[in-house]
Amino acid sequence: MAASKQPAAPTASWPGVCARRLARHSLDTPAPAARMAEVVAAMGGAHAQVMSAAELSVGLRTAGTTRADVRRALWEDRTLVKTFGPRGTVHLLPAAELPLWTGALAAVPAAGGGLPRAARLDAAQTEAVVEAVADALRVAEPPTVDELSEAVIERLGDWAADPVVPGFTGMWPRWRQALHTAGHRGALCFGPGRGRKVTYTSPDRWLPGFTPMDPDKALAEVARRYLRSYGPANAQHFAQWLSAPRRWAADLFGSLGDGLRPVAGPSGDGSTVYELADEGPHEPASAPGGLRLLPYFDAYTVGSHPRELVYPGVAAERALSNGQAGTVQVLTVDGVVAGVWHQKRSGRKVALTVEAFGTLTPAQLAQVEEQAARVGEILEAVPALTLGPVDTGKHL
Structure with missing residues (x-):
């Protein structure tokens, strides 16, 4: 569904769009702690490549929770699961929604690029890796990635061991490029850490006997959820959020038919964006309000468009990396x-430095102090706040 240059009615006002998104993300008023899994569902998952960032993302949206509560929900209550989510990156997702996410993500085509052709897995090899991973994880003790690698290579042979995948500490074996695919297929999720090492286990331990949802139904539901939390938006925005081909995303939006309602985009450039047709008026009852300190790769900033309005002026230069959101912690x-x-962080203390791009009002300065205190509470640390320049690099 290509963006139209013909004005659509009604027009989505930018303050109204922000207010609705903040409400859907529980960033206007935090939700009760008991609704943690619902909040994570509304986000489309909490990015957890940096676990402390995921804990902050969830904590800022739920009243009174700390990192211990997030970890309890993940490792003890198992209402959350840590696995490979949108864009093939590590996320926390509601455990009860594993059928939805595995049904949808396994059906998303690759956006292109990646490894040289000679290093890639073909379809048959990918299937073999997923089956080997699933078989290797039918053990009582969740293995580390090195232990899992040994088990997979033992099952598949030398071709799986070829060191062709660039990693953080050298070249990884060929099979590792299908690690996130195994997560998307429901063969793998993260297990409890073993010291500083991550482990992997079977998702059946979180949701015994689960079966991935029908792909078409799952993809349609994920698209609707994206629009509910990040809309109004277009297929290109959705494709970027999911790391999917634009044409494929346009076809998916087109398949939703009358379930979508066109509106004129808030940027005023004449483009058309979409919201769910079964929603009420797109303008919330109140204007957006409030100041937040959002962590790396927070769902709100990663999924929200248009970028020129979410990151206006100097914000685009300071807080985006070639258009990519999330590499810098931001004040909104x-x-x-x-x-x-x-x-x-240093022991029980956490030093926070906050740099605003403009002058904050006394009320906003008070909110910065409140947010710093809340960050400290979530991280179970004593915060020390400094207002001044931030000159650290971006998290890539």
Whole structure:
């Protein structure tokens, strides 16, 4: 569904869009702690490549929770699961929604690029890796990635061991490029850490006997959820959020038919964006309000468009990396990026430096202090706040 240059009615006002998104993300008023899994569902998952960032994302949206509560929900109650989510990156997802996410993500075509052709897995090899991973994880003790690698290579042979995948510490074996695919297929999720090492286990331990949802139904539901939390938006925005081909995303939006309602985009460029037709008026009852300190790769900033409105002016230069959101921790005012911040932990203390791009009002300065206190509470640390320049690099 290509963006139209013909004005659509009604027009989505930017303050109204921000207010609705903040409400859907529980960033206007935090939700009760008991609704943690619902909040994570509304986000489309909490990015957890940096676990402390995921804990902050969830904690800022739920009243009174700390990192211990997030970890309890993940490792003890198992209402959350850590696995490979949108974009093939590590996320926390509601455990009860594993059928939805595995049904949808396994059906998303690759956006292109990646490894040289000679290093890639073909379809048959990918299937073999997924089956080997699933078989290797039918053990009582969740293995580390090195232990899992040994088990997979033992099952598949030398071709799986070829060191052709660039990693953080050298070249990884060929099979590792299908690690996130195994997660998307429901063969793998993360297990409890073993010291500083991550482990992997079977998702059946979180949701015994689960079966991935029908792909078409799952993809349609994920698209609707994206629009409910990040809309109004277009297929290109959805494709970027999911790391999917644009044409494929346009076809998916087109398949939703009358389930979508076109509106004129808030950027005023004449483009058309879409919201769910079964929703009420797109304008919330109140204007957006509030200041937040959002962590790396927070769902709100990663999924929200248009970028020029979410990251206006200097915010685009300071808080985006070639258009990619999330590589910098940001201060938002009324749903718009208005500064950056940094944290450095030392024992029981966490030093927070916050830099606003403009002058904050006394009320907003008070909110910065409140947010710093809340960050400390979530991280179970004593915060020390400094207002001043942030000159640290981006998290890539």
